[in-house]
Amino acid sequence: MSRRPQKKKKEKESRRVIDKFTLKSWYKIITPEMFGAEEIAETPSADPEYVIGRTLQTTLMELTGDYKKMHVKITFKVDSVKGDNAFSRFNGHEYTRDYLRSMIRRRRTRIDGIFNITSKDGARLRASIIALTPFRCKTSHERGIRKEMEDVINKRAAKMPFDKLVREIVMGKMATEIYKRAKKIHPIQNVDVWKTRVLNLPTIKLEEEQPPKPPAEKPEKEEKKTEEAVKVEA
Secondary structure (H helix, E strand, C coil): CCCCCCCCCCCCCCCCCCCHHHHCEEEEEECCHHHCCCEEEEEEECCHHHHCCCEEEEEHHHHHCCHHHCCEEEEEEEEEEECCEEEEEEEEEEECHHHHHHHCCCCCCEEEEEEEEECCCCCEEEEEEEEECCCCCCHHHHHHHHHHHHHHHHHHHCCCCHHHHHHHHHCCHHHHHHHHHHCCCCCCCEEEEEEEEEEECCCCCCCCCCCCCCCCCCCHHHHHHHHHHHHHHC
8 A cells, every 4th residue: 555645744733822911011090189199099991082081080088098988989080191190080980888787776867969060160060968867857857957958069169179078078077067067957966978970070170269468568678767767957
């Protein structure tokens, strides 16, 4: 039997496998100025345009070092890239579910309010507020407390720019102001603005408030001349 002619084995060229991940660049995510403009994370991307729109969530404890704020989650959204820096803006905040559950007890009244607010520079946010009473309250008291929530947060928001408004809400000052008004209607255990979401960014550019200039002082030379003139007349 005739053997079949053996086919020549083709030499296999060693193919170089390129890992696409190694081609990506790393971008530092920077917090907005209201939170210190600090680097909080890094993200990889093959194109800087793909970084814009990415969101990142961290806790207020990580930003401030305050252990008591570990239940506050802050969400940032990248809106611009310069070099290897990805600059973010505040996109909203929210309390953890475990923390909210720990607040609620039996034989208490929970009063919720959701309001759309507008800052002085035209930014719009949706804020969720919760108030808890130490014991059950009447429906009329619930309506009164909810009315105070809406009145306080709308009036205070209209008087301050976006950055200041966010800080006041996240750090708890807004909730304190609501508590002061609501407790006049019925005893209150606590009040929290537990969630916000940015609907629209600022549309009005506000002029920076400059401190008043001190009164201009007269030159010493002129004062000396007037004193000499008085002496001559005398």
